[in-house]
Amino acid sequence: xQSRKLRIGIVTTYPPGAGSLxxxxxxxxxxxxxxxxxxxxxxxxxxLPPGQQYDLHQSGLHPTNGAxxxxxxxxxxxxxxxxxxxxxxxxxxxxxxxxxxxxxxQQCKPDVxxxxxxxxxxxxxxxxxxxxxxxxxxxxxxxxxxxxLLHNIMETVDLKSAGFNYNPLIERLIRLIGWIVTxxxxxxxxxxxxxxxxxxxxxxxxxARNVLLAPHGSFxxxxxxxxxxLPDGPLQIMTFGKxxxxxxxxxxxxxxxxxxxxxxxxxxxxIAGTDSPNxxxxxxxxxxxxxxxxxxxxxxxxxxADVPHIFGEAAAVVFPYSSxxxxxxxxxxxxxxxKAVVLPRIGDLAELISEEGYTGEFFEPNNAxxxxxxxxxxxxxxxxxxxxxxxxxLAAQGLPLLEVVDWYLLHIESLLKK
Amino acid sequence: MxxxxxxxxxxxxxxxxxxxxxxxxKQVDQKLSEVRNSSNQTVVNxxxxxxxxxxxxxxxxxxxxHQREQNGDLVLCELQQPVRIIFExxxxxxxxxxxxxxxxxxxxxx
Numbered sequence: 001x002q003s004r005k006l007r008i009g010i011v012t013t014y015p016p017g018a019g020s021l022x023x024x025x026x027x028x029x030x031x032x033x034x035x036x037x038x039x040x041x042x043x044x045x046x047x048l049p050p051g052q053q054y055d056l057h058q059s060g061l062h063p064t065n066g067a068x069x070x071x072x073x074x075x076x077x078x079x080x081x082x083x084x085x086x087x088x089x090x091x092x093x094x095x096x097x098x099x100x101x102x103x104x105x106q107q108c109k110p111d112v113x114x115x116x117x118x119x120x121x122x123x124x125x126x127x128x129x130x131x132x133x134x135x136x137x138x139x140x141x142x143x144x145x146x147x148x149l150l151h152n153i154m155e156t157v158d159l160k161s162a163g164f165n166y167n168p169l170i171e172r173l174i175r176l177i178g179w180i181v182t183x184x185x186x187x188x189x190x191x192x193x194x195x196x197x198x199x200x201x202x203x204x205x206x207x208a209r210n211v212l213l214a215p216h217g218s219f220x221x222x223x224x225x226x227x228x229x230l231p232d233g234p235l236q237i238m239t240f241g242k243x244x245x246x247x248x249x250x251x252x253x254x255x256x257x258x259x260x261x262x263x264x265x266x267x268x269x270x271i272a273g274t275d276s277p278n279x280x281x282x283x284x285x286x287x288x289x290x291x292x293x294x295x296x297x298x299x300x301x302x303x304x305a306d307v308p309h310i311f312g313e314a315a316a317v318v319f320p321y322s323s324x325x326x327x328x329x330x331x332x333x334x335x336x337x338x339k340a341v342v343l344p345r346i347g348d349l350a351e352l353i354s355e356e357g358y359t360g361e362f363f364e365p366n367n368a369x370x371x372x373x374x375x376x377x378x379x380x381x382x383x384x385x386x387x388x389x390x391x392x393x394l395a396a397q398g399l400p401l402l403e404v405v406d407w408y409l410l411h412i413e414s415l416l417k418k
Numbered sequence: 419m420x421x422x423x424x425x426x427x428x429x430x431x432x433x434x435x436x437x438x439x440x441x442x443x444k445q446v447d448q449k450l451s452e453v454r455n456s457s458n459q460t461v462v463n464x465x466x467x468x469x470x471x472x473x474x475x476x477x478x479x480x481x482x483x484h485q486r487e488q489n490g491d492l493v494l495c496e497l498q499q500p501v502r503i504i505f506e507x508x509x510x511x512x513x514x515x516x517x518x519x520x521x522x523x524x525x526x527x528x
Contacts, residue, residue, distance in 0.1 A: 212509035
């Protein structure tokens with residue numbers, strides 16, 4: 001029998017908001033709105049800094065009723081099938097986010113609310129971060145079915161690298177708070193994670209019975225294979241993300257400096273993206289610190305429309321991570337654009353590489369020479385670069401988000417039947 | 419990937435053999451699509467499938483969605499232990515009707 005159409009709410013960041021997981025949200029929503037069983041999507045997003053607004057026209061969308069903080073958008077103009085509503089209702093580091101989100105959800109009355117979150121989604125200060133993560137449980141308490149897509153779990157995060165650690169005692173305290181907060185997140189009706197190990201940890205340590213594995217999914221749609229040719233001009237070595245916590249570029253800039261001294265070919269290092277919300281002014285300080293290293297370009301925020309250009313021109317995509325906090329969206333993007341990648345030998349990334357069919361050159365974290373060597377292997381050998389790019393492209397084609405959202409819809413329909 | 423299908427009353431039974439993964443996804447999808455054209459009641463026998471990945475699962479999810487939209491269903495039977503574990507890990511075991519034997523799966527449609 002045909003199910004009724006769903007009104008879905010999503011608590012998330014979203015472009016042009018610069019909060020973590022905004023790119024994933026964009027692609028997830030774009031996949032979801034193409035599904036015939038979805039009637040409406042309400043995005044409970046964070047409030048943007050003064051002067052910015054959710055760009056309703058970015059994709060050709062037009063607001064139909066124009067309250068400044070609650071805008072309903074019809075999607076007909078650009079071929080999107082499902083009405084989309086932005087509801088900016090929470091703020092990074094506010095302790096009142098749970099309350100504000102609850103109120104907004106009660107006004108919009110979606111059938112179900114999904115959370116696109118990680119442990120620092122709601123703040124880099126411990127109390128707001130922890131209080132925000134209680135929102136799925138709070139909504140459920142008020143009768144709203146909730147599904148939390150949790151991109152990382154405390155147990156696998158290197159707190160020091162992620163910018164949260166001060167000393168071992170505080171780390172233990174944070175772990176304890178993390179255990180409590182995770183237990184509360186698990187009060188959602190369903191909790192989805194993207195790595196099998198996370199399911200095992202949540203079931204064993206927390207006794208959870210509502211956790212499921214859902215693939216991260218690739219952002220690729222039915223795309224034609226990318227060109228593996230590079231533009232004229234310097235070979236671009238690119239890194240993409242939000243920097244300053246566990247994604248730091250010091251070693252990369254130093255490695256690039258080493259590379260430039262040894263290579264005749266013109267090279268350019270492209271640092272694409274912004275500061276992590278947890279590390280304001282990080283890139284500005286890096287630019288000052290390494291002002292003596294030539295041919296480094298800082299792009300700042302990369303608009304969605306410019307992402308293909310940034311990836312397309314790169315000879316190699318580098319992941320200067322000292323730890324990981326979940327399955328990497330950037331790796332999937334690099335695969336989508338057929339890029340060779342350079343990765344650190346650490347936790348989740350290595351696992352993802354082997355489990356999902358990607359390939360890359362590996363380097364020792366925080367070792368500039370090792371990183372320079374790894375990049376060198378790629379840029380010195382165009383055939384190898386193309387072959388790696390081709391394999392990563394095939395891996396990225398594995399399971400598009402368009403199919404992953406079917407899993408969520410199936411779980412949601414089952415949840416709503418109960 | 420080998421696939422055999424047969425009609426039992428109004429039910430289409432499809433039996434796959436080998437790995438149900440990214441490399442076989444298109445073939446499996448095509449086979450299920452053919453079967454869907456002749457019946458909205460499908461039994462997928464997985465007794466000879468020893469490996470399934472997210473792409474394989476996704477093809478089955480697509481199949482069950484389609485059949486339910488047509489007021490039918492796609493049910494599974496005779497899952498091997500490694501395959502059953504993947505269904506449990508993804509909680510898709512709760513989304514599909516899963517039977518121990520093909521006979522039980524066919525009977526479910528009667």
